Amino acid sequence: MEKIKVGIIGPGNIGSDLMYKVMKSKHLEMKLMAGIVESEGLKRAADLGIETSLAGVEAVAGDPEIKIVFDATSAKAHLHNAPILKAAGKIVMDMTPAAVGSYVVPCVNLDNLSDADNFNMVTCGGQATIPIAYAINRVADSEYTEIVAAISSKSAGPGTRANIDEFTQTTKKALEVLGGADRAKAIIILNPAEPPIMMTNTIYSIVKNPDTKKIIESVNDIVREVQSYVPGYKLRVPPVIEGNKVTVIVQVEGAGDFLPVYSGNLDIINQAAVAVAEKIAAKMLNKAG
Amino acid sequence: MEKKRIHIVDTTLRDGSHAVSHSFTVDQVTEVVKGLDNVGVSLIEVSHGDGLAGSSVNYGFSKTDEMELIKAAGKVIKNSKLTVLLLPGIGTIEDLEQAKENGAQAVRVATHVTEADIGIQHIKYAKSIDMMAVGFLMMTHMASPKKIVEQAKIFVDCGADYINLADSAGYMLPDDVRARVSALREAIDIPIGFHAHNNLSLAVANSIAAVTEGATYLDATCRGLGAGAGNAQNEVLCAVLERLGYDTGIDLYGIMDVAEEVVEPLMQRPQVINTASLMLGYAGVYSSFLLHTYKASEHFNLNPRDILVELGKRKMVGGQEDMIIDVAFQLSQQGQH
Numbered sequence: 001m002e003k004i005k006v007g008i009i010g011p012g013n014i015g016s017d018l019m020y021k022v023m024k025s026k027h028l029e030m031k032l033m034a035g036i037v038e039s040e041g042l043k044r045a046a047d048l049g050i051e052t053s054l055a056g057v058e059a060v061a062g063d064p065e066i067k068i069v070f071d072a073t074s075a076k077a078h079l080h081n082a083p084i085l086k087a088a089g090k091i092v093m094d095m096t097p098a099a100v101g102s103y104v105v106p107c108v109n110l111d112n113l114s115d116a117d118n119f120n121m122v123t124c125g126g127q128a129t130i131p132i133a134y135a136i137n138r139v140a141d142s143e144y145t146e147i148v149a150a151i152s153s154k155s156a157g158p159g160t161r162a163n164i165d166e167f168t169q170t171t172k173k174a175l176e177v178l179g180g181a182d183r184a185k186a187i188i189i190l191n192p193a194e195p196p197i198m199m200t201n202t203i204y205s206i207v208k209n210p211d212t213k214k215i216i217e218s219v220n221d222i223v224r225e226v227q228s229y230v231p232g233y234k235l236r237v238p239p240v241i242e243g244n245k246v247t248v249i250v251q252v253e254g255a256g257d258f259l260p261v262y263s264g265n266l267d268i269i270n271q272a273a274v275a276v277a278e279k280i281a282a283k284m285l286n287k288a289g
Numbered sequence: 290m291e292k293k294r295i296h297i298v299d300t301t302l303r304d305g306s307h308a309v310s311h312s313f314t315v316d317q318v319t320e321v322v323k324g325l326d327n328v329g330v331s332l333i334e335v336s337h338g339d340g341l342a343g344s345s346v347n348y349g350f351s352k353t354d355e356m357e358l359i360k361a362a363g364k365v366i367k368n369s370k371l372t373v374l375l376l377p378g379i380g381t382i383e384d385l386e387q388a389k390e391n392g393a394q395a396v397r398v399a400t401h402v403t404e405a406d407i408g409i410q411h412i413k414y415a416k417s418i419d420m421m422a423v424g425f426l427m428m429t430h431m432a433s434p435k436k437i438v439e440q441a442k443i444f445v446d447c448g449a450d451y452i453n454l455a456d457s458a459g460y461m462l463p464d465d466v467r468a469r470v471s472a473l474r475e476a477i478d479i480p481i482g483f484h485a486h487n488n489l490s491l492a493v494a495n496s497i498a499a500v501t502e503g504a505t506y507l508d509a510t511c512r513g514l515g516a517g518a519g520n521a522q523n524e525v526l527c528a529v530l531e532r533l534g535y536d537t538g539i540d541l542y543g544i545m546d547v548a549e550e551v552v553e554p555l556m557q558r559p560q561v562i563n564t565a566s567l568m569l570g571y572a573g574v575y576s577s578f579l580l581h582t583y584k585a586s587e588h589f590n591l592n593p594r595d596i597l598v599e600l601g602k603r604k605m606v607g608g609q610e611d612m613i614i615d616v617a618f619q620l621s622q623q624g625q626h
Binding site: 144146148150153156158161162163164165167168169185187188189190191192193200202204206236237240242245247249 | 342345346347377378379381382383401403404406407409410588603604605606608609610611612614615618
């Protein structure tokens with residue numbers, strides 16, 4: 001069966017895990033892994049028989065066979081890469097917090113973004129909590145939504161650590177834009193416990209219509225939808241409703257494609273990006289066929 | 290011989306905020322700051338209990354916007370340094386900028402004891418806008434002296450003015466404090482501070498242990514007002530330090546009067562060591578979990594002690610108040626009433 005060819009920029013942990021996910025996909029085919037310096041990640045790709053390059057964004061932009069690009073570099077690098085990729089006609093999954101394109105959470109707004117060429121994947125905490133925030137808001141009308149994302153210290157890379165404010169600010173904004181709350185707040189906690197904790201996310205929402213039955217149904221529906229692209233997504237504490245406050249806790253266990261299962265935070269953002277890419281690829285294949 | 294100077298950092302209006310469920314008003318802050326400033330406290334900390342932007346469902350909403358409180362403090366402070374607390378992951382540089390506009394002169398950047406690198410950007414930013422910046426390691430009972438040295442050096446390297454070690458769970462015994470402060474004293478050249486909790490009735494003893502190993506900044510609160518069983522009681526600590534021959538720069542009768550006449554009337558419950566706060570110290574649980582645990586135990590019909598023990602087992606860190614609900618829910622499912 002014909003597949004859509006993919007390039008990845010940034011052969012770090014995120015890029016490597018994406019590569020394994022793309023290799024499992026029924027619509028996507030790994031074409032090129034690009035970095036800017038020799039690295040473990042590039043060697044890993046080469047060992048798997050995948051073409052590699054040290055020319056970074058230029059290599060990906062210059063390959064006409066590549067239709068979809070995952071940019072797993074940094075916000076700063078993506079600001080540089082985005083116009084180059086756009087000019088080359090590529091569809092881009094932006095894994096950084098640069099937010100050049102629209103925020104996307106597959107089960108929330110992917111269907112509304114059919115013409116976009118740059119998809120911002122928000123943050124790991126955003127991918128884990130916005131579906132729940134959205135599910136609560138659609139039946140109960142959220143005035144305020146707040147999330148606490150707890151991740152294991154081992155799964156927080158140097159980029160996250162150096163720019164932790166970016167996490168709180170980007171997640172907050174996306175909770176408002178996609179989650180639908182009038183106001184939102186995001187908190188992130190790093191926990192060094194051994195063995196490492198699974199990513200755990202608490203969603204609190206202050207709502208106008210605290211209808212218990214509707215909230216539970218809506219949350220259960222969205223959890224099933226997220227599970228269709230993130231199998232390790234699980235409701236730990238189903239909606240607890242006290243007055244107009246709703247509390248939900250979800251856990252994300254990673255798929256273990258390249259990263260350990262406790263890195264559910266890295267897994268969910270990658271699974272979401274691949275889900276978006278697969279949908280676009282399916283559409284491209286449909287048109288071509 | 291000149292007496293050794295110990296700087297008292299009064300955090301009644303920050304850690305004490307937990308004990309009043311973040312309900313401080315502009316008038317209360319104005320009066321407490323006036324009193325503390327007048328008697329010679331070196332640094333006065335004003336923030337939500339969980340630091341800037343801590344006002345939330347998870348930690349409790351501030352009754353009065355903390356920026357209003359900081360501004361009120363800034364208006365009356367003359368000699369002390371107005372200080373704020375910032376926990377990266379909760380507060381941001383934007384919040385710090387706003388605090389500075391409202392009069393904050395120093396910031397303490399607090400991270401879990403193993404995660405100092407998430408505070409580098411905040412320390413560097415504070416120094417770039419001419420603020421005093423303190424690297425603050427929380428839950429230090431959970432790490433070895435060696436690990437603490439490694440993490441403190443991250444703060445030293447990015448420009449921190451002193452390093453504060455917090456016994457956030459009120460778990461340490463005096464020898465635990467000595468081991469950590471002395472290891473740090475040998476490894477770094479900047480001053481060291483200590484933040485005690487009184488869950489095992491050792492807050493003053495542990496503070497003195499820190500001073501004998503070379504700490505020169507001590508956190509304290511009037512009447513001990515603070516999370517869990519509270520902090521080192523400022524007026525008591527000052528009396529003990531004076532007896533030991535240290536110079537705190539504080540008028541002892543003055544701080545006693547501030548505690549009795551200004552702080553005590555605004556307290557909502559006596560600052561005592563009851564079973565639950567004793568359990569915090571015994572099980573090594575973050576002190577500000579206390580009042581949230583009471584709420585969850587009521588909702589899920591559980592004994593607070595069972596919730597606290599499980600939180601300790603799971604090695605929850607500061608800021609994970611949401612896990613109280615998780616633990617309470619799981620326990621209620623097991624029928625452990």
